[in-house]
Amino acid sequence: MKVYLDNGTTTPVAREVLDAMLPYFTERFGHPIFVYSLGQEAADAVERSQAMIARTVNAKSGEITFTSSATEANDLAIRGVAYANRKRGDHVITTKIENPSVLRVCEELEKEGFRVDYLPVDSQGFVGLKELEKTITERTILVSIAHVSDEIGTIEPIEQIGKLLREQKNRIYFHVNAAAAYARVPIDVERMGIDLMSLSAHKIHGPKGVGALYLRENTPIEPISHGYISLFTLKPGTENVPGIVGFGRAAEFAFNGFEKHVWNMRKLRDKLMAGIEERVPHILLHGPRGDKRSPANVNYSFKGVEGESVLLHLDLNGISVATGSACSTRKLEPSHVLTAIGVKPEVAHGAMRFTLSRYNTTEEIDYVLEVVPRVIENLRKISPVKPEEL
Amino acid sequence: MPVEFTERSLLKYTQKVIELFRNPKNIGEMENPTVTTVEGDPQCGDMFKMYLKIEGDKITDAKFLSFGCAANIATGSMTTEMIKGKTVDDAGKISIKEIADGLGGLPGLKMHCAVLAYKTLKKAIQEYKQGKSGGDQTSSKGS
Numbered sequence: 001m002k003v004y005l006d007n008g009t010t011t012p013v014a015r016e017v018l019d020a021m022l023p024y025f026t027e028r029f030g031h032p033i034f035v036y037s038l039g040q041e042a043a044d045a046v047e048r049s050q051a052m053i054a055r056t057v058n059a060k061s062g063e064i065t066f067t068s069s070a071t072e073a074n075d076l077a078i079r080g081v082a083y084a085n086r087k088r089g090d091h092v093i094t095t096k097i098e099n100p101s102v103l104r105v106c107e108e109l110e111k112e113g114f115r116v117d118y119l120p121v122d123s124q125g126f127v128g129l130k131e132l133e134k135t136i137t138e139r140t141i142l143v144s145i146a147h148v149s150d151e152i153g154t155i156e157p158i159e160q161i162g163k164l165l166r167e168q169k170n171r172i173y174f175h176v177n178a179a180a181a182y183a184r185v186p187i188d189v190e191r192m193g194i195d196l197m198s199l200s201a202h203k204i205h206g207p208k209g210v211g212a213l214y215l216r217e218n219t220p221i222e223p224i225s226h227g228y229i230s231l232f233t234l235k236p237g238t239e240n241v242p243g244i245v246g247f248g249r250a251a252e253f254a255f256n257g258f259e260k261h262v263w264n265m266r267k268l269r270d271k272l273m274a275g276i277e278e279r280v281p282h283i284l285l286h287g288p289r290g291d292k293r294s295p296a297n298v299n300y301s302f303k304g305v306e307g308e309s310v311l312l313h314l315d316l317n318g319i320s321v322a323t324g325s326a327c328s329t330r331k332l333e334p335s336h337v338l339t340a341i342g343v344k345p346e347v348a349h350g351a352m353r354f355t356l357s358r359y360n361t362t363e364e365i366d367y368v369l370e371v372v373p374r375v376i377e378n379l380r381k382i383s384p385v386k387p388e389e390l
Numbered sequence: 391m392p393v394e395f396t397e398r399s400l401l402k403y404t405q406k407v408i409e410l411f412r413n414p415k416n417i418g419e420m421e422n423p424t425v426t427t428v429e430g431d432p433q434c435g436d437m438f439k440m441y442l443k444i445e446g447d448k449i450t451d452a453k454f455l456s457f458g459c460a461a462n463i464a465t466g467s468m469t470t471e472m473i474k475g476k477t478v479d480d481a482g483k484i485s486i487k488e489i490a491d492g493l494g495g496l497p498g499l500k501m502h503c504a505v506l507a508y509k510t511l512k513k514a515i516q517e518y519k520q521g522k523s524g525g526d527q528t529s530s531k532g533s
């Protein structure tokens with residue numbers, strides 16, 4: 001049996017999405033900037049995608065700019081707002097558990113003379129509102145926080161953060177990386193007070209190479225790349241029309257029956273968690289339980305074993321998952337998220353992340369629950385470390 | 391800024407590595423070893439334990455335990471295979487390169503896993519030599 005449980009990394013493109021995209025490679029290949037019908041057909045398609053995505057987060061069509069990835073959207077949002085507001089301030093706030101596409105950009109800003117505070121999180125990955133409030137200064141121009149931790153599934157209190165930022169004397173723009181949240185938790189940019197938000201198509205059964213930035217009307221921002229302007233002033237260059245069409249269709253696909261998909265994922269998540277807790281001793285859950293956890297995320301440390309070995313054994317059994325083990329990274333350091341929530345390196349060593357999609361089934365989870373305990377038991381037998389001592 | 395090209399994949403293991411990962415050799419605990427040594431890899435936090443049975447300066451049996459990645463398990467298998475039957479002095483001459491070559495090579499990033507197996511072996515031999523007259527040796531660094 002093949003079971004794909006790494007949907008937090010990427011998802012397969014849905015058949016419906018691919019079918020929608022295909023004509024835009026061949027018959028409808030026009031450049032959206034031109035007025036002849038081929039061009040207009042492409043421009044209309046881009047607009048439909050904008051409208052579709054805008055609708056799913058309660059935004060206006062024109063507030064959606066397509067990018068090549070959520071990574072690019074994060075870069076554009078953070079640097080763009082920082083540069084455009086430099087006269088007013090030079091202080092940016094983010095958290096220790098952001099994706100590298102946020103952290104690395106913030107480090108670049110620091111080199112350019114901005115000041116960045118990286119907020120700590122509690123043992124479940126939550127950002128403290130008090131902590132945030134204390135960190136805000138007169139010079140703060142931007143706060144960037146992920147809605148959902150792609151690694152441990154923590155759903156941050158975005159609405160309360162948005163409210164807190166609106167109450168400040170100075171205008172502080174609020175950027176939310178929602179790549180892991182989109183199509184898993186409901187998002188409403190108005191209610192949540194979000195000014196900028198990054199999205200990704202390939203995490204919701206859309207194609208790779210397409211992301212989007214939601215930008216609230218009248219938010220000062222500077223482009224970070226320059227060139228030929230087609231439809232989007234912030235993103236020069238010819239649009240990836242087939243990809244954008246795919247993103248729009250993927251959004252429609254995800255939000256058509258959104259509640260049912262979420263309910264299903266949550267049911268499987270809880271089944272997987274209950275099964276692991278019942279069958280495998282000496283484990284540690286990372287992130288919260290219940291409603292404050294992404295319906296698609298399960299992350300446990302299996303003490304005394306190493307994650308890459310677990311990953312490869314599961315792979316040999318047809319199961320794809322991710323790990324936070326130091327051995328699996330280029331820098332040979334445990335995941336910065338696990339470190340930030342206080343997980344000891346030896347325990348982070350056996351951290352396994354299972355991420356669900358709407359396509360997963362009960363039978364698949366049953367199979368995973370049959371294989372995982374066996375793999376862990378076998379690896380524990382050959383480990384010099386006693387799990388009960390970690 | 392010079393651009394650094396990264397390896398295609400961290401897990402681009404040779405067939406031999408995967409084979410020894412799936413069916414490791416000499417893995418498990420040993421009863422009444424002559425030497426038991428534990429080494430940790432400060433880089434990624436792994437632990438490697440080696441048992442040697444030595445009779446008349448000849449390694450008659452070698453086993454290991456690993457709290458590490460596939461490369462670690464494979465290098466442990468390779469190292470123990472290579473030293474079995476050798477005299478302690480000959481085993482001490484084995485190089486990291488020989489271990490890696492035996493596996494058909496390792497991804498650059500995983501060379502330190504071979505270093506860990508190698509260091510554990512060196513330490514075991516050293517401890518054996520130091521305490522030759524004293525019987526059973528046990529070191530438990532990091533466990």
Ligand code: FES
Pocket residue numbers: 326327328434435436457458459460461462500502503
């Ligand atoms: S044992 Fe950690 S990378 Fe090989």
